[in-house]
Amino acid sequence: MNLLPKTAEYVERLLPRYPQKRSAMLMVLHAIQEEQGYISREAMEWTAQKLEVTPIQVYEVVTFYPMFRQAPIGRRHVKVCRTLSCALRGAYRVCDSLQENLACGLGQTSEDGNFTVEFVECVAACGSAPVVMVDDKIHENITPEKAPDFAAKLKTETTAAMPPSRH
């Protein structure tokens, strides 16, 4: 398992803080995904060993929590909130517009590998709906009118040199 020293050291510091090692599960998996962009089978085995649990006990966690994934995605992870408060202010039209302007189907990755567009459930920013998260950043009041410019900006920011999204 090739983890950067930074990540491995972080995990070493993390574990003794918890009364039981297994409790650090989500935090360790987040750290791995934020380095590698996804949770590989090897990473699950490594985590199991670190936390002194069986690999299946890691696997059942990875498959339960929507934020964890088992394969890399596009360079930018575009998450459009679709829940009621956002939908009432046009979230579905925002999502259509982003799909069109980023040339990316819903739940898919664009052909150039730049974007993955997904619907997500309420991200707790309903007062400034519609809300779109890109990687670890939240963008508020992205109305259907503003969506094309928002997409254009994302396109100029994103280059082929960037690694797959880690968020």
Next chain:
Amino acid sequence: MPSERRIIYRHIDEPGYTTDLACYQRSGGYEVLRKSVLRKPEELVQEVKDAGLKGRGGAGFPCGMKWGFLDRKSGKPVYLICNADESEPGSYKDRQIIYKDPHQLIEGVVCSAFAIQAKLAFIYIRGEMFEGFRILERAIEEARVANFVGNNILGSGYSVDIIVHRGAGCYICGEETGLIESLEGKRGYPRIKPPYFPAVLGLYNCPTIVNNVETLCQVKHVLDMGGKEFAKIGVPADSGTHIWGLSGHVMRPGYYEIEAGKATVRDLLYDFAGGPPPGRSFKALIPGGSSMKILRFGEKFKVKLPDGSAGEWGVLDIPLDGASFMQCGTAMGTGGMIVMDDSADMVEALSNLNSFYAHESCGQCTPCREGSLWLKRITTRVCNGGGRLEDIDLVKNVADQIAGRTICAHGEAVAWPCQSNVPKFRDEWEAKIRAQMQAREHADENAPAVRKGMRLV
């Protein structure tokens, strides 16, 4: 016009106010902790009981009473968990505290931990709050250096560490026992009560208190002003202030902190939030997070007025406190109010929520797992033009068979929106479905156009 009374949000959005410790201390930060650690923990618990403080996480359970349930006889360590999972649709009040005034939360956590003599405290923050996590970690580091967190806090002999722990995208991990399972490194499957009342068998089967972010901040203010003084704010059945977070169809969505019971829905929607968009009128509102029962404008509620006499309220007349919403057959929940004007299609609105709950069911109980999926399928079909008149009762019947038959209150969260929306908007359901039936009959001719999908706007 009633005005806001900002206690919890006093410094939120104040120009120049930052998340730094120095800034927090300039406005009196950590003084409550300083005086609290000099007192007996039991006294602090009594203050919280005297205050009549109710939990702000949605269920409104009295905080002091919950603390009183802690099993002290077992001799096991006690844990405090701050629930910062904030994932009830419509709710975004805790986010403001975490992002803009993290030290207020940390002071609330340490004061509460001292009061219940917790060995260790956790803040379980939803995974999508990436920045919130960093802000809290940084703030705790600052507080540790200043000896407000960590060993022998302010020379009191009491020590407590705070671990900020990230969730990973599950609504059900906001349910307190699901959260505990998650914090043990497992799937967030809620536990059955009894026997798993957290105050007795919580984290690692040790006595555990789970409180919402805002509740723990309120505790700081209870200890600051004293329980009896705090109880004078608001109304007898509901003390303190409430943060109302408005979203949906109002001119000024946003958060407003108001003394409990001292303003009405009318004041909130018109004076604070600027009314409906031009040319629109209000149709419906969900008082506090999407799980609560919906109210229809035009409904009348038979109520008991504060002086004991019988009265009648319309939706706009409802005073903004927990007890008043209960009188109207719903609950204020988290105060995350979702407002809909006459442009909203109520079948689509319900279908939107059904998709949410079907996605979030953890799958342990058959009624919730299967029921939420059926409800989603039925309402999605109705939205897509395939409605049948019998679907109306079907939705209600399926919902009726979920509530009360599950391990956790997610069952009620699935059922309540259906159980309230369907009877209250039956006319809309019938009209929509009849139009679809007509369109299907004339499929070959010039079919009348029917609205399809669940896009809402």
